[in-house]
Structure formats: C-alpha cells, structure tokens
Amino acid sequence: MKRAFAHCDVNTCYTSCERVFNPKLEGKPVVVLSNNDGCAISVSSEAKALGIRMTAPWYQIKDIATQHGVIVLSSNYTLYGELSQRFMDILGDFVSPDEQEVYSIDESFLDLTAFQQLYDLNAYAHLIRNRVRKWIGLPICIGIGSTKTLAKLADFWAKKHPQFSGVCNINDMSEAVLMRRMARTEVGEVWGIGRRSARKLHDMGIHTIEDLVRADQQMLQKRFGVNLGRTIRELNGIVCHELTTITSPKQQIVSSRSFGNLITELEPIKSEMRYFVSQAVTKLRKDRSVCGLVGVFLMTNRHRTQDRQYHKSTYIRLPYPTDDLYTINHAAMCGIEQLFKIDFNFKKAGVCLMALQPASMTTQDLFAGGACEDRRERLNVTLAEMKGRFGPLIAQIGNVQAGSKARMRREHKSPDYLTNWHELPLLY
C-alpha cells in the first residue's frame, strides 16, 4: 500500500501569530525581526510584494519599510511558542503520538497511511486545516505525498498556488501532471537541497526537479553524497526518512544568539556561553537525553564589511555521555577559549549538544560512577527545579550576566497576550 505522509505548516508563521491578536495587521505588510532586531525572519505576503526577502538584515530594509509603512515587530517567542503548542495539539488530535513528528515551531509531519482506507485524505486534510483556522486563528497549508520529501514539496505547491485552497495531494496526481509540475519547479525548492548544492546542480544542467529525478542517480550520489541519493529516491516515492516522533530522541540541541553589542573580550563571551549552556542542558534534561559531544562556535558580524571576519567552530568529545551541567559547561569553556582571538568584534556565539542518546540507554562507565556522581546529580536536579520555579536566570554556574535577556534589543515586541495577566488582549 502506498504510504501517505502529510506536511502541515503555518503560513508566514510569526506574522500570522501576531495577526491573531492584532487584527489591524490584517492585509498590511508586516515583518518580524529576529532576536536583537537583527534580520527579517517572517515576511507577510504584502511585505514580500514590496521586495522584502526573508533573512534580509534590518538596516538594509529599514528605508523601504518606513517608505511603505511596513509594520515592523520584534520577535515574541513566548507568544509563538504558546500558539505553536496549541497548533501541535490540534494536529495531535487527528493522529496517534507515533504518527506525528514536530519538525519545527511551525511545521509538523503526520503519517496518514492508516487513515486512507477510512477517509478521503483530501477531506481529512481540509478538516485539519479548517480546525486550526477556527480554533486558534492560524492559516495553514497541507501537502500530502508518499514520502516526507514529496509531502513537503506538495506543501510548497499548496502555498504557492491558490487553486489548491491550501491542500495539495501528490498521491492523487497522475504521473504526467506530477512531472509537469516538477518540470516547472526549481531544484532548490526540494527539502534537503541547500543553496550551494542547488548552484552546483545548476552548473551541471540540472535546473528543475524533473531534471533531478531523471538524472543519473549513482553519479550524483557519488558527487554529492548519500543524502542527495536519499532525496532523489524520496522524490521517486521510495521512503528513506521515517518520522522522528516524540518517542525518538532529538538529534541535536542548539542554543545561540547574537550579542546585544559587539564583544571584543573573552570574559563577557564566556558569560554569554554559560547562559547558552544552561539553556541547552535544561532542554537536554527535559528530553531525558545525554550528550557525548559539545560543539562551540564563535563569529563576527559578516554584514560589517569594515571589520576583519572570523567564523569558527570546534568540538569537544566528552569522556562519557552525560547530562551534567558542570561537565558540559567545562567542555564549552575549553572550546570557547580555544576559539577566542583578540582584536575581533564578535557578534554571535553558541553551543550545540550532539551525539545525543536517551539517558536510559547509557552504559555506566567505569570512571563515571561513584558517590561524587550521585551528589552531582542531586545538585543538577535542585538547579533544574529552581529554574522551573523561579525562571531560568535564578541560579547559574560562574558569572552569568544576569541582564543577558533584558539587554536583548526588542524594541517593537507585541504584548505577551497569552502568558501575562497584565497584557491580555482587549475587547471593545
């Protein structure tokens, strides 16, 4: 039986979230900026029509924005997180937990294979779409295909072409129609093909998805690696990627952010790093995972062309997989000391926990255990509880800039409509 995956995502998620509570934004060009008001991370269709692109730095679009009365907002992740949770919950009502993958804040894959005998999948998808719209006010699109890659492609078409009314089902399409659509869609739109690969493929004469599907798969796999091979097989309807559901642990945890100001010294960078580590470890422990590898990166602002540039990362392998804040923090500090160089204006740093596995699967290392470990664990639990009760800034290792969060630039943030009694939306 043909598999049926669905890809559901919120149209221009952050601007749509803002519109739920502020109807005055409806029909107007809206842009949401990243943390510290760095660059555009959500652009409404009206703003796109003015030529504002995703990830455009704020200072580059400032003029167009003021000229055309574009409404500019700082990101309000508390709000988006809360609505995202509700979005995922609604999707979860339609499938069982092992049939849903929460892929990002605004995207989810569903495995609808078992439902196609019971329901007309298009009708089912419209039911999902209408419920999300009615219950939480967010517009979504749904793509259906026999693999995740095809489902994501279908969703791209559903968004792009209004005639689908938000639901595009590739499983319903004839081979000829599918090929015609693939021939009209650029290869770079395929999930898993980055900008660089797309450029290389263009150089080889592979411009559209149809070109890619018809190309010599073995030759491409040799040149680009096994992942592209998988992508092509998925485009041909052969499942290579199953869902990563709540039951399967995450692949990696990243915590990073641009600094409020440029930093030239090691100590303040370390202080920021400690905060990132504690954020990442909190997530790690919540997932009941342990990590074996700590990645650290440090970079300057590549838009400041007058500055000398420096972008570098390094990895520290831990002696044994752990979720211990001290061990991971120590590793990250060693990493950042290695990376740091004097005489650069640093803009951003971050930490990435990798080689994750469930804590329950860890084999006890001969050198890992013992009474000391036990006390460490109790301290970790206490710290986690304190953070849960009093907020993430209550207790940290070493010297963390307590104001880190407050210092962040968010000049145009909307109210915390859903999480603060003093900022509830108003009725007239």
Place this chain on the structure above:
Amino acid sequence: MGIDIERLDTHTDDETRRDKTRRYGTTGFESPAADYLRESVDLSRRLITNRTATFIYRMASDAMIHEGIDPGDIVVFDRSLNHVHGDVVVAICDQTYLCRRYNEVRMGNRIQMTLQAANPQYPDQMIMEGDSTFICGVVTSIIKLKHRARP
C-alpha cells in the same frame, strides 16, 4: 507554560494527589480519609473545557455593561464553539475585537444577523453578506476579581 490557570492544572489529578499523600505520608496510622480523597474543585477545569481553543481577553469598554460585563472584567471564550442566536460572542469587526450578543431576527423571509451591545449608546451592527465581520467564538464565562491583590 501559560497563565497561572494552566500551571494550576498540572497537579490536580486524583492520582498525583494520592501519590503526594503517600510520599509525605504517614509513618503511623494511615489517614482514615485516604480512600476518600478526591480532587478539590478546580476553577480552571470548570471554566475551560477545551483548553486548546480557549482564549482569555479583557473587556475594555462599557458596551456590555447592562449584561453585567464591566470594563476590566476577564472574558473567557472558546473558539471551537459554534454560535447560535442569543450567545454572547467575540467578533472581529473593522479590525477590532468586540464582545456583543449575537442575534438572529426574521425580516420578511430572510434572517438578519446582528451584533447587539448591552448599552444604548452603542448601535446594533448588522452582519451583511460579504462584509468582513467575523465571529471568532462564544463567551463561556466572565470573571470579576472583587478583591484585587495589591501589585
């Protein structure tokens, strides 16, 4: 994480409650009430049946004052409910959130839908075919805080 209401909810299971008694429990005789422990009445459960679709707003005008909805009151509404004649609803009209009573009035052989305020200073609003008025959901409760804690 939501407002307090959400947080309250996480510890109200019958099971958790009994577990707690067990954990901190008695060293001597077990409480004779142990088998009779029930969940205490919980406002958030009473007021919110569909958590995912329920939103909490604040009334900012006197438009519904004769319905007993005063400025400052907390308005709970459920977007999953379909409105029928007589419901107090939340609607978006001219890009503004309104709280009004939804009425259907027979006019000849057609039914005219209106949004009515409970204050003569506010005129009735007819909902016309094709206009942008949108009814979001049905108000399920109004909360009045009588003794506001000092900030």
